[in-house]
Amino acid sequence: MAILDILHYPDSRLHTVAKPVAQVDDRIRQLVKDMAQTMYDAPGIGLAATQVNVHERVIVIDLSEEQNKLLVLINPEIVWQSEAAQTYEEGCLSVPGVFETVKRAAEIRVRALDEQGQTQEIEADGLLAVCIQHEMDHLNGKVFVEKLSMLKQSRIKNKLQKQKREAATTA
Numbered sequence: 001m002a003i004l005d006i007l008h009y010p011d012s013r014l015h016t017v018a019k020p021v022a023q024v025d026d027r028i029r030q031l032v033k034d035m036a037q038t039m040y041d042a043p044g045i046g047l048a049a050t051q052v053n054v055h056e057r058v059i060v061i062d063l064s065e066e067q068n069k070l071l072v073l074i075n076p077e078i079v080w081q082s083e084a085a086q087t088y089e090e091g092c093l094s095v096p097g098v099f100e101t102v103k104r105a106a107e108i109r110v111r112a113l114d115e116q117g118q119t120q121e122i123e124a125d126g127l128l129a130v131c132i133q134h135e136m137d138h139l140n141g142k143v144f145v146e147k148l149s150m151l152k153q154s155r156i157k158n159k160l161q162k163q164k165r166e167a168a169t170t171a
Helices: 026-041 126-140 150-170
Strands: 047-049 058-060 071-081 083-091 095-105 107-113 120-125
Touching: 026 047, 026 058, 058 126, 071 120, 071 126, 083 126, 095 107, 095 120, 095 126, 107 126, 120 126
Parallel strands: none
Antiparallel strands: 047 058, 058 071, 071 107, 083 095, 107 120
16 A cells, blocks of 8 residues: 555646546555555545546545545445535645535435445435535545635635745745
8 A cells, every 4th residue: 555645726636527437446446545545644534536646536435533434436426415505614635724614415325336346325414425525526626615715715725825835945
């Protein structure tokens, strides 16, 4: 397993739309392992392949405290979502140190392949629904801050650029 480099907003590669996985094979299974290791190391609860500069439709999620309930979604698609919405404070490994409230569907049903290539359907609400929608946005070339006002987006970009400059001067 390897720790992969996570792209940081506003890196333009985060806006690449991921292509469907043609075949779930050993290469994809290794990607899943590396992504899981990267997510746990960060630490985070979800990671999309786009965030590690692999533009294929692969997501890993683990909401457990013990980090032992890995959910793998390959070629995920939302087949149903509730009209009811919920708001959650979201963060992102690609936007370190930034947490903002985002509105999303309260309940969803997702169809995807697992790491064995088997079709699974998952119904989700609460944090899991938020996390799946957040990671699917990444696969579609979107970052959660783009759901915020232009003013907030500008402030976040400025904050991240300042952090980058400060890190460069101390390195």
